[in-house]
Amino acid sequence: MDVTPIIDTLNDAQREAVTAPQEPVLVIAGAGSGKTRVLVHRIAWLVEVEGISPHGIMAVTFTNKASAEMRGRVEQLLDMPVANLWVGTFHGLAHRLLRRHAEDVGLPKTFQIIDSQDQKRLIRRLIKDSGLDESTWVAREVQYFINKQKDEGRRPDHIDVGKDHTRAMLVRLYRSYQENCDQNGLVDFAELLLRAHELWLKRPEVLAHYQRRFGHILVDEFQDTNSVQFAWLRVLAGDSGVLFAVGDDDQSIYRWRGAKVENMYQLKKDFPGIREIKLEQNYRSTSNILNAANAIITNNSERLGKNLWTEDNEGEPIKLYNAYNERDEAEFVIARIQDWVNQGNLRADAAILYRSNAQSRTFEEYLFKKQIPYRVYGGLRFFERAEIKDALAYLRLLENRADDTSFERVVNVPTRGIGARTVDEIRDYARANALSLWESAMSNAGGQLNARATGATHKFLALVEELAQETESLTLHEQVDHVIERSGLIPHFKKDRSEQGETRIENLEELVSAAQTFEPDEQDELPPLAAFLSHAALEAGEGQADKWEDCVQLMTLHSAKGLEFPLVFMAGMEEGLFPHKRSINDPGGLEEERRLCYVGATRAMSQLYLSHADQRRMHGTDNFAQASRFLAEIPPKYTEEVRPNIRVQRPVYQKNTTHSNTYTVTPTDGIQLGQRVRHGKFGEGTVLNYEGSGSHARVQVNFEAEGTKWLVMSYAKLELM
DNA sequence: TACTATTTAATTTTT
DNA sequence: TTAAATAGTA
Numbered sequence: 029m030d031v032t033p034i035i036d037t038l039n040d041a042q043r044e045a046v047t048a049p050q051e052p053v054l055v056i057a058g059a060g061s062g063k064t065r066v067l068v069h070r071i072a073w074l075v076e077v078e079g080i081s082p083h084g085i086m087a088v089t090f091t092n093k094a095s096a097e098m099r100g101r102v103e104q105l106l107d108m109p110v111a112n113l114w115v116g117t118f119h120g121l122a123h124r125l126l127r128r129h130a131e132d133v134g135l136p137k138t139f140q141i142i143d144s145q146d147q148k149r150l151i152r153r154l155i156k157d158s159g160l161d162e163s164t165w166v167a168r169e170v171q172y173f174i175n176k177q178k179d180e181g182r183r184p185d186h187i188d189v190g191k192d193h194t195r196a197m198l199v200r201l202y203r204s205y206q207e208n209c210d211q212n213g214l215v216d217f218a219e220l221l222l223r224a225h226e227l228w229l230k231r232p233e234v235l236a237h238y239q240r241r242f243g244h245i246l247v248d249e250f251q252d253t254n255s256v257q258f259a260w261l262r263v264l265a266g267d268s269g270v271l272f273a274v275g276d277d278d279q280s281i282y283r284w285r286g287a288k289v290e291n292m293y294q295l296k297k298d299f300p301g302i303r304e305i306k307l308e309q310n311y312r313s314t315s316n317i318l319n320a321a322n323a324i325i326t327n328n329s330e331r332l333g334k335n336l337w338t339e340d341n342e343g344e345p346i347k348l349y350n351a352y353n354e355r356d357e358a359e360f361v362i363a364r365i366q367d368w369v370n371q372g373n374l375r376a377d378a379a380i381l382y383r384s385n386a387q388s389r390t391f392e393e394y395l396f397k398k399q400i401p402y403r404v405y406g407g408l409r410f411f412e413r414a415e416i417k418d419a420l421a422y423l424r425l426l427e428n429r430a431d432d433t434s435f436e437r438v439v440n441v442p443t444r445g446i447g448a449r450t451v452d453e454i455r456d457y458a459r460a461n462a463l464s465l466w467e468s469a470m471s472n473a474g475g476q477l478n479a480r481a482t483g484a485t486h487k488f489l490a491l492v493e494e495l496a497q498e499t500e501s502l503t504l505h506e507q508v509d510h511v512i513e514r515s516g517l518i519p520h521f522k523k524d525r526s527e528q529g530e531t532r533i534e535n536l537e538e539l540v541s542a543a544q545t546f547e548p549d550e551q552d553e554l555p556p557l558a559a560f561l562s563h564a565a566l567e568a569g570e571g572q573a574d575k576w577e578d579c580v581q582l583m584t585l586h587s588a589k590g591l592e593f594p595l596v597f598m599a600g601m602e603e604g605l606f607p608h609k610r611s612i613n614d615p616g617g618l619e620e621e622r623r624l625c626y627v628g629a630t631r632a633m634s635q636l637y638l639s640h641a642d643q644r645r646m647h648g649t650d651n652f653a654q655a656s657r658f659l660a661e662i663p664p665k666y667t668e669e670v671r672p673n674i675r676v677q678r679p680v681y682q683k684n685t686t687h688s689n690t691y692t693v694t695p696t697d698g699i700q701l702g703q704r705v706r707h708g709k710f711g712e713g714t715v716l717n718y719e720g721s722g723s724h725a726r727v728q729v730n731f732e733a734e735g736t737k738w739l740v741m742s743y744a745k746l747e748l749m
Numbered sequence: 750t751a752c753t754a755t756t757t758a759a760t761t762t763t764t
Numbered sequence: 765t766t767a768a769a770t771a772g773t774a
Contacts, residue, residue: 091763119764447750648765
């Protein structure tokens with residue numbers, strides 16, 4: 029047998045991991061060290077050399093994209109399709125298990141998945157129904173609480189609230205939320221994992237079956253696993269399963285979503301003999317970039333410890349740009365991209381990364397102005413759009429009349445005279461008699477509805493029943509097509525002649541073609557419509573379709589994880605924004621921000637730009653900020669200040685050693701950007717900018733009464749306030 | 750009941 | 765600035 033293609037292209041550490049004996053392995057894989065490659069080649073090695081059937085291998089990832097890529101690359105390397113290999117996301121695999129064993133964990137066969145939007149709506153409903161004050165009990169926060177409990181594997185009964193009344197109420201809400209979901213046959217994302225774990229605990233024979241089957245379990249991005257995911261893997265692996273975990277503790281950026289880096293340490297405790305392999309050679313970035321990233325991450329205390337190195341040359345220094353405001357920053361970045369493109373490079377090779385989505389707007393504005401095609405990742409995704417969710421809600425009602433969430437969503441969409449009053453009546457009656465909204469509506473809320481409401485409600489009920497009959501023998505895409513037309517959604521949006529209305533129609537039509545091209549996973553063994561609905565919930569799709577065009581890439585630092593670009597801009601490197609103000613006071617949160625910075629920097633292959641603005645417009649008002657502390661953590665030998673419009677000779681970022689937590693950009697005269705000052709003639713104002721130092725320094729001040737003026741320090745006699 | 754005006758609050762978001 | 769949720773009006 030020729031194993032050359034499997035191991036020939038690997039370095040020593042990679043080869044050690046790929047060819048390791050069939051025992052637990054933990055691969056600590058730095059950024060750009062070829063971790064996906066190792067996973068793919070490991071699978072190929074197991075199949076080709078060790079003679080393991082793909083049937084006995086499970087590979088788990090976090091994103092649909094990652095699992096699609098893994099399957100594709102394995103099949104390419106093995107040069108054959110491997111349909112019986114289980115590759116998927118945690119949620120996808122849990123879903124498959126639950127479909128097969130629904131009754132074992134007390135779920136109806138027809139259970140449906142709700143996304144976090146639906147979850148929030150449901151929780152808001154419950155808060156209202158409990159008569160609680162919605163400003164004290166914020167749906168988003170209650171949702172966060174519930175998911176956190178679920179991520180930790182806790183049911184309401186497991187939570188000890190002691191004398192904490194707030195907590196007791198949260199648990200009560202959790203309980204009623206769960207009862208509601210159970211009654212409606214709804215499963216949220218966290219619930220998928222929790223039930224899959226309970227399946228192992230409740231059904232030893234089922235567990236034994238899968239333990240026998242999966243002798244090898246490979247896990248990608250292990251640092252991002254949460255408690256339930258870890259427990260689920262741990263139980264499945266048991267004593268006989270061989271776990272092959274790949275992760276990087278320095279790239280753990282989802283702690284706030286329940287991810288536990290500690291799982292990497294725990295793994296070493298649970299499998300004392302585990303083989304630990306570090307991949308430390310980076311194949312992506314120049315040494316300047318890599319050294320800078322290493323220097324940043326060294327400031328974190330909680331690390332497994334590794335040091336990435338590269339054979340690549342120094343490359344260009346990292347460019348630092350101190351912008352005046354966010355518009356200046358955008359202008360600068362876009363000018364650099366124009367240079368890049370003029371040099372014959374691809375736009376798609378340039379990425380603008382930022383901490384929060386709101387930052388994309390300014391960049392979009394300038395890109396649009398310069399007619400440069402761009403693509404923003406994130407934001408609303410296809411299956412999350414309102415009109416799509418409306419259509420899906422109708423389809424879900426066809427599957428399950430007891431789906432209250434869907435019922436509420438479309439009962440009056442398009443408007444058909446069923447107002448808030450009527451829905452309230454239906455809901456109250458349903459709650460009092462433990463009925464679904466559908467059943468309650470059937471009985472006219474126990475006869476409490478007036479004639480007009482009864483008529484309107486029955487029209488709706490009849491409509492859904494008719495849709496069910498009419499679509500019974502149709503193919504999936506015909507069903508979808510029929511439902512969006514006959515439900516009144518299409519006519520409803522056709523009335524809206526605006527651009528938005530047109531997009532909505534287009535999206536609904538796109539839904540039909542999505543149904544047409546949808547290929548159900550045979551292993552899921554579901555009827556087409558149910559499979560399509562699950563697919564829609566588990567894989568929300570992309571935000572924008574035009575992938576093929578050569579576009580500048582805009583995305584948050586979080587969504588850049590796992591990607592690489594020759595040219596990278598990290599914008600908004602400012603205290604309060606990055607690190608974000610909500611993380612700054614929590615040491616754990618700050619370290620996570622730093623890891624995020626590390627992730628961002630290591631996306632860059634040949635050129636990295638870091639920019640920050642003195643002044644930034646946020647939520648409609650101007651704010652001043654200092655340069656991010658992360659900039660000061662990069663040794664100056666790797667960086668270079670850029671000033672295309674030479675204004676000032678300004679000091680480079682310095683770490684203030686006397687007060688270890690203070691970082692300054694302005695050493696002169698006690699003048700800080702944003703400083704309030706008083707002038708004899710002009711009155712009070714704020715310092716916007718300055719140049720030079722000492723008595724020659726000039727400052728720009730925005731006076732309340734007189735507007736902005738440039739003043740020479742030694743003449744102006746400014747009084748600090 | 751349906752539409753419009755006002756108020757409120759705003760990290761990150763693999764599934 | 766902006767989106768979304770609520771309050772107010774036809």
